[in-house]
Amino acid sequence: MKTESLNEEENEILQEVINIGMGQAGASLAKLLDVFVNLSVPRVSWVNDDDFVVKVGELVAGSDDSWAGVRQAFYNQLEGEAFVLYGTNGCGQLADLMGYDNNEGMAQEELLLDVTNILIGACLVGVAQQVDKEIDFAAPTLVGLDKPIDDLLYSRDREWDQCLLIEVNFHLEATNFACHLVMLMSEGSIEQLRSGLLSFMESY
Amino acid sequence: MSVPLLIVDDSGFSRKAMLKCIPEGWDVDITQAANGEEALAALRKGLGEVVLLDLTMPVLDGFSVLESIRDEGIKTKVIVVSADIQPKAKLRVVSLGALAFLQKPFDKKSLAAILAECGVYSED
Amino acid sequence: MTVRLGDNSLGYIIDRVDVGILVVTETLDVVLWNRFMEANSKVLATSIVGKNLLDYFPELPGQWLDKKVRSVQLLNNFAFTSWQQRPYLFQFKHHRPITGGVTHMYQNCTFIPFEGSGGESLVCITLFDVTDTAISHREVLQAHADLEELSHRDALTGVYNRRFMEAELHKEFKRVERYGGKLSVLFLDLDFFKRVNDTYGHQAGDKVLIEVTQRISDVVRATDYVARYGGEEFAIILPETDIAGALIFANRVREVIEKTPVLYEEHALSVTASLGLSEYREGIESYDALLDQSDKALYMAKKQGRNRVACY
Numbered sequence: 001m002k003t004e005s006l007n008e009e010e011n012e013i014l015q016e017v018i019n020i021g022m023g024q025a026g027a028s029l030a031k032l033l034d035v036f037v038n039l040s041v042p043r044v045s046w047v048n049d050d051d052f053v054v055k056v057g058e059l060v061a062g063s064d065d066s067w068a069g070v071r072q073a074f075y076n077q078l079e080g081e082a083f084v085l086y087g088t089n090g091c092g093q094l095a096d097l098m099g100y101d102n103n104e105g106m107a108q109e110e111l112l113l114d115v116t117n118i119l120i121g122a123c124l125v126g127v128a129q130q131v132d133k134e135i136d137f138a139a140p141t142l143v144g145l146d147k148p149i150d151d152l153l154y155s156r157d158r159e160w161d162q163c164l165l166i167e168v169n170f171h172l173e174a175t176n177f178a179c180h181l182v183m184l185m186s187e188g189s190i191e192q193l194r195s196g197l198l199s200f201m202e203s204y
Numbered sequence: 205m206s207v208p209l210l211i212v213d214d215s216g217f218s219r220k221a222m223l224k225c226i227p228e229g230w231d232v233d234i235t236q237a238a239n240g241e242e243a244l245a246a247l248r249k250g251l252g253e254v255v256l257l258d259l260t261m262p263v264l265d266g267f268s269v270l271e272s273i274r275d276e277g278i279k280t281k282v283i284v285v286s287a288d289i290q291p292k293a294k295l296r297v298v299s300l301g302a303l304a305f306l307q308k309p310f311d312k313k314s315l316a317a318i319l320a321e322c323g324v325y326s327e328d
Numbered sequence: 329m330t331v332r333l334g335d336n337s338l339g340y341i342i343d344r345v346d347v348g349i350l351v352v353t354e355t356l357d358v359v360l361w362n363r364f365m366e367a368n369s370k371v372l373a374t375s376i377v378g379k380n381l382l383d384y385f386p387e388l389p390g391q392w393l394d395k396k397v398r399s400v401q402l403l404n405n406f407a408f409t410s411w412q413q414r415p416y417l418f419q420f421k422h423h424r425p426i427t428g429g430v431t432h433m434y435q436n437c438t439f440i441p442f443e444g445s446g447g448e449s450l451v452c453i454t455l456f457d458v459t460d461t462a463i464s465h466r467e468v469l470q471a472h473a474d475l476e477e478l479s480h481r482d483a484l485t486g487v488y489n490r491r492f493m494e495a496e497l498h499k500e501f502k503r504v505e506r507y508g509g510k511l512s513v514l515f516l517d518l519d520f521f522k523r524v525n526d527t528y529g530h531q532a533g534d535k536v537l538i539e540v541t542q543r544i545s546d547v548v549r550a551t552d553y554v555a556r557y558g559g560e561e562f563a564i565i566l567p568e569t570d571i572a573g574a575l576i577f578a579n580r581v582r583e584v585i586e587k588t589p590v591l592y593e594e595h596a597l598s599v600t601a602s603l604g605l606s607e608y609r610e611g612i613e614s615y616d617a618l619l620d621q622s623d624k625a626l627y628m629a630k631k632q633g634r635n636r637v638a639c640y
Contacts, residue, residue, distance in 0.1 A: 012215055015215055016217050016308075019215070019218075019260065019287045020308055020309060023286070023288050023289050023308070024287075026288060026289075026290060027288075027289045028405065030291075030292065031402060031403065032399055036292045036293070036296075037290060040260070041214060041262050098395075109412075109413045110409070110413040110414060113410065114399075114407065117406070117407055117408055118403055118405060121405040121406060122403065130309065137406060139408035139438070140408060141410065142412070200309075203311070204220075204221040204224050204225065204311070
């Protein structure tokens with residue numbers, strides 16, 4: 001069974017729901033780091049598995065050429081996989097921003113995992129709340145450090161032919177730190193999402 | 205006489221949602237804008253005595269709209285309606301001259317309360 | 329008939345589940361400490377509950393833990409730690425007789441914020457023993473590394489193979505091209521090797537190749553690369569070496585091969601080698617060109633009567 005892509009209206013509602021999730025994620029990050037986070041307009045598209053890498057490459061093009069990536073799976077009524085991609089240039093500033101001194105050796109990798117967990121958690125919990133669906137998270141895992149985007153996302157067998165690709169980016173004011181949150185949702189989740197979006201709309 | 209009300213949001217859904225939540229008794233003349241530039245064009249024509257303004261938008265964002273309003277000395281009452289719920293975002297829009305901040309998602313009640321708080325419209 | 333849990337069932341399950349469970353306040357005072365924690369830490373719940381965690385475990389990363397607990401509460405969001413970045417939170421012994429070289433229990437942890445009955449901000453920390461996963465992961469990595477190493481080696485002699493040598497030469501070439509420095513390449517071919525094979529058989533030939541490789545390996549520096557280029561031909565990359573230095577080295581190699589015959593069964597086989605040498609100079613376009621020069625020098629050495637070194 002092929003899931004129909006969302007219609008224009010559903011797409012608009014989804015965009016707004018993502019916007020709210022992104023706002024919550026931005027606020028969480030701002031709280032954690034005590035900085036101002038510049039938010040972008042979320043971008044939502046429908047992709048074939050084959051297009052995924054190319055599409056994400058287009059979305060993040062220009063901001064950096066080398067990336068660190070962390071993935072985190074989510075499951076329950078909404079299920080899929082989210083990635084946060086960090087431009088290598090801004091990564092180094094993270095430890096300073098987090099206020100860690102070097103004594104306890106908070107490794108760069110662990111910081112990236114933490115920030116990823118916070119962004120994905122806040123954003124998706126925000127989305128799930130709006131559409132009134134349950135969501136849970138697996139632990140985040142590192143996909144790679146200091147790699148071109150194709151290498152980070154390449155050769156990952158995904159189970160779904162078609163998926164919803166959502167991208168938002170966060171830039172910390174007065175720093176080089178920027179990251180993109182990209183998520184893919186399974187076809188089964190799209191149906192859940194669709195029903196949730198309709199009731200979200202009716203709540204207005 | 206009806207009040208010129210300007211609704212600024214890049215999301216068509218969000219504009220529709222705002223329209224739905226406008227109090228029924230409020231006599232308004234509504235103009236819609238999908239980004240900051242459209243909003244400024246409408247404001248310069250006097251179409252926004254009251255503005256409901258989103259922050260995160262393409263072309264020109266809400267912060268820039270507030271700056272232009274201040275720089276050009278446009279007389280208007282701005283209520284920011286945004287999902288950007290950082291405390292610093294609220295402080296920033298207020299320091300740029302916005303009257304109030306309404307957090308998304310909102311409903312009829314919360315909009316009515318903000319309108320009353322700003323002295324723009326009260327149902328009583 | 330519906331089976332129901334008793335009043336104490338949940339408490340019993342939490343206590344006995346094969347996962348570490350503890351609950352702390354925002355100041356890291358312990359509220360709950362299950363049996364897994366007791367058994368592994370040798371600290372009883374009756375002693376630690378109500379006390380500060382760091383007082384009992386001063387070796388814990390206090391600043392980190394404090395920040396973690398606070399951020400989990402502040403953001404009201406689960407947090408995770410993985411053994412791959414932070415091998416363990418509590419320094420527990422593992423329960424494996426075959427250790428695979430590990431000295432402690434690897435742990436994955438989850439931090440779960442929630443509210444106590446009086447509205448207190450609490451955090452539940454769960455600890456999963458992932459020592460098995462860590463050990464097998466390590467073994468897989470080691471196997472990968474071994475395989476990769478094997479794929480770089482010549483099966484008979486154990487020195488690098490041609491493919492790996494060319495890749496390394498390519499890197500060295502790029503390095504001197506970009507940053508300057510010296511680089512020489514030496515080709516070595518055993519003289520009249522076919523006669524050894526024809527007269528004494530391939531096993532004798534193999535013995536000669538192994539013996540010669542050993543002698544070369546004994547005289548090279550740790551930074552040099554020795555490779556079997558094919559048949560009875562060897563290549564040696566000499567980083568940070570100019571042609572004068574390479575010439576001294578080449579003659580030593582020639583001498584150690586010539587000096588002592590290779591013993592095979594009752595035969596003493598005299599072996600000699602011809603060597604061709606060239607160095608990197610500005611304007612050489614590629615590592616191929618450098619190889620080609622050394623090959624030409626080797627040809628000259630052969631032409632001039634063998635058992636000698638020629639420079640390009």
